[in-house]
Amino acid sequence: MPKSIDIHLVKRPEGMPRESDFAAMERNVADVRDGEILIQNLFMSVDPAMRPRLSRGQELNEPIGGPATGRVIQSRNPSFREGDTVQHRMSFRQLALSDGKGVTRLDVDPALPLTVYMHVLGNGGFVAYGGLLEIGKLKDGEQVFVSTAAGSVGSIVAQIAKIKGCFVIGSTGSDDKASWLTSLGLDVVINYKKESIREALKRAATRGLDVYFDNVGGDHLNAALPRMNLLGRIPVCGMVSAYNNPGALSAPINTLSNIIYGRVTIRGFTADDFPHLRSKFNEDMTTWVKSGKIKYQETIVTGIENAPRALIGLLNGENTGKMLVKLA
Amino acid sequence: MPKSIDIHLVKRPEGMPRESDFAAMERNVADVRDGEILIQNLFMSVDPAMRPRLSRGQELNEPIGGPATGRVIQSRNPSFREGDTVQHRMSFRQLALSDGKGVTRLDVDPALPLTVYMHVLGNGGFVAYGGLLEIGKLKDGEQVFVSTAAGSVGSIVAQIAKIKGCFVIGSTGSDDKASWLTSLGLDVVINYKKESIREALKRAATRGLDVYFDNVGGDHLNAALPRMNLLGRIPVCGMVSAYNNPGALSAPINTLSNIIYGRVTIRGFTADDFPHLRSKFNEDMTTWVKSGKIKYQETIVTGIENAPRALIGLLNGENTGKMLVKLA
Numbered sequence: 001m002p003k004s005i006d007i008h009l010v011k012r013p014e015g016m017p018r019e020s021d022f023a024a025m026e027r028n029v030a031d032v033r034d035g036e037i038l039i040q041n042l043f044m045s046v047d048p049a050m051r052p053r054l055s056r057g058q059e060l061n062e063p064i065g066g067p068a069t070g071r072v073i074q075s076r077n078p079s080f081r082e083g084d085t086v087q088h089r090m091s092f093r094q095l096a097l098s099d100g101k102g103v104t105r106l107d108v109d110p111a112l113p114l115t116v117y118m119h120v121l122g123n124g125g126f127v128a129y130g131g132l133l134e135i136g137k138l139k140d141g142e143q144v145f146v147s148t149a150a151g152s153v154g155s156i157v158a159q160i161a162k163i164k165g166c167f168v169i170g171s172t173g174s175d176d177k178a179s180w181l182t183s184l185g186l187d188v189v190i191n192y193k194k195e196s197i198r199e200a201l202k203r204a205a206t207r208g209l210d211v212y213f214d215n216v217g218g219d220h221l222n223a224a225l226p227r228m229n230l231l232g233r234i235p236v237c238g239m240v241s242a243y244n245n246p247g248a249l250s251a252p253i254n255t256l257s258n259i260i261y262g263r264v265t266i267r268g269f270t271a272d273d274f275p276h277l278r279s280k281f282n283e284d285m286t287t288w289v290k291s292g293k294i295k296y297q298e299t300i301v302t303g304i305e306n307a308p309r310a311l312i313g314l315l316n317g318e319n320t321g322k323m324l325v326k327l328a
Numbered sequence: 329m330p331k332s333i334d335i336h337l338v339k340r341p342e343g344m345p346r347e348s349d350f351a352a353m354e355r356n357v358a359d360v361r362d363g364e365i366l367i368q369n370l371f372m373s374v375d376p377a378m379r380p381r382l383s384r385g386q387e388l389n390e391p392i393g394g395p396a397t398g399r400v401i402q403s404r405n406p407s408f409r410e411g412d413t414v415q416h417r418m419s420f421r422q423l424a425l426s427d428g429k430g431v432t433r434l435d436v437d438p439a440l441p442l443t444v445y446m447h448v449l450g451n452g453g454f455v456a457y458g459g460l461l462e463i464g465k466l467k468d469g470e471q472v473f474v475s476t477a478a479g480s481v482g483s484i485v486a487q488i489a490k491i492k493g494c495f496v497i498g499s500t501g502s503d504d505k506a507s508w509l510t511s512l513g514l515d516v517v518i519n520y521k522k523e524s525i526r527e528a529l530k531r532a533a534t535r536g537l538d539v540y541f542d543n544v545g546g547d548h549l550n551a552a553l554p555r556m557n558l559l560g561r562i563p564v565c566g567m568v569s570a571y572n573n574p575g576a577l578s579a580p581i582n583t584l585s586n587i588i589y590g591r592v593t594i595r596g597f598t599a600d601d602f603p604h605l606r607s608k609f610n611e612d613m614t615t616w617v618k619s620g621k622i623k624y625q626e627t628i629v630t631g632i633e634n635a636p637r638a639l640i641g642l643l644n645g646e647n648t649g650k651m652l653v654k655l656a
Binding site for chain 1: 380545549564565566567584585586587588589590591592593594595596597598600601
């Protein structure tokens, strides 16, 4: 009987998660029954959206859920064959048993590394693409601001905006990341740990902002609101600043009143908002990645036992680009 | 030569305006020249949106601008005749001289009092109508929350939502106003001065909220955000809570993160967003007012000298319904 090491949530984190909130558990995995498949996970991702679920949503004393890519190693389900590459949300475990629901077969381009399907060609890329073009209604040549611009979503947003001929301002929290963003062609890069985001953005956005792609909320949102042009759009993808401070007065909300006369739209969204864009996205993004128009960085941590540390590192901004855990 | 008493802004208010921030000045009015008209103002309105303009936008030592209804008493402009009823933005003065730009002739229904064209059939009604139906995309039978529901915009929003068969929750700051709202047929009325808006709204919105029509921002917005249903909409018409507290930490912004998974839209708007609705609005609202489906209250203060006090009273919530100043 094969064994799987799984990472359980054993304690709800207060503020920043600690390694002691997690535990590695060994599990015996039964052979598949009719209709089931057994997946060996190859890669899993950690991302900021996992943090709020640890406080509410994720069950205690069970393996944590999240995006993973794996290979089918046993199948008694007619929709899957052994050897299929699949994506699903049963991460933080080496082996996953499934009836096939929520498991998607991946059509992998052999010229690309498998990991790209976890970021630029995966959900991160799709959220960046649809969030900017559909929710943000980006028009060629507009003025764009992206927070956490060196992150897995932000860096794709910034590069798509450059492909569309926009003036792009990005914020990030280290000089290394800032250099990388400059190398990608961003027009202005702000290191928010070195200067006031509010002052720096005011100086940089001389023609205002048509789109602010918000990954963090808080201070960044407050800095962007007074800069928004008439009919500006703020697609909200994440609010990292709130995740570890659920009760804090993180920022004055009253900059929000700027949206009235500017007739600004703030729109929270997920990938569920634009399923119709999926095939166009696959086509555009594959072309852009292959031609080098979209570049990416990865930080790959090896071993299931290091998954909690990877997640904590991500929340502390220790990653460069997409943070992945290699499981096999 | 006719004389006009005008109210000037002589000092920018800090926080709540005081009467000493204003001064009444007498002005000699020249006879009209070619292309000009002279208007005797009959009514002017005071509204919350005037407050931010006193801090920025309104010139010092000049008559204050704002909505007014008047009668043309001299005309050398072919577009206007003496006796025409007109609307314009040269308020806080008895007489207004104009070249006709920004002055609109009013097609008055003789069965209705002239004052209704300053509220239900004026900009307040139009903003309520377009904000709820066009920006809020209200559907019949939805769950609706309106802040300052007894105000000139809020009370119309609440009544339109009832006409559309919605479950309507309104908040207000006094028992008298609450009684009036109950008499209008609102399903739940919250007196936010007597109970926590957050707790009361949580209790009342058992089926969540599809639309929150926001007139105040701050605590009310924070209370509404966690209650929003999937794809909920928040048309933002005003943020009174911010106007007198430009620097204050008025509320935790991090409830905003609720908009992400709920895919909620927050949209600031003005009447400029839906000019195409004007004739449909005039038709619907005239019908509703005449049939008694839309009711209104007015507080009418008499005399130009009392205009500053009317504005301050409005900002302190001393009005019942639309606050107007009768000038002649």
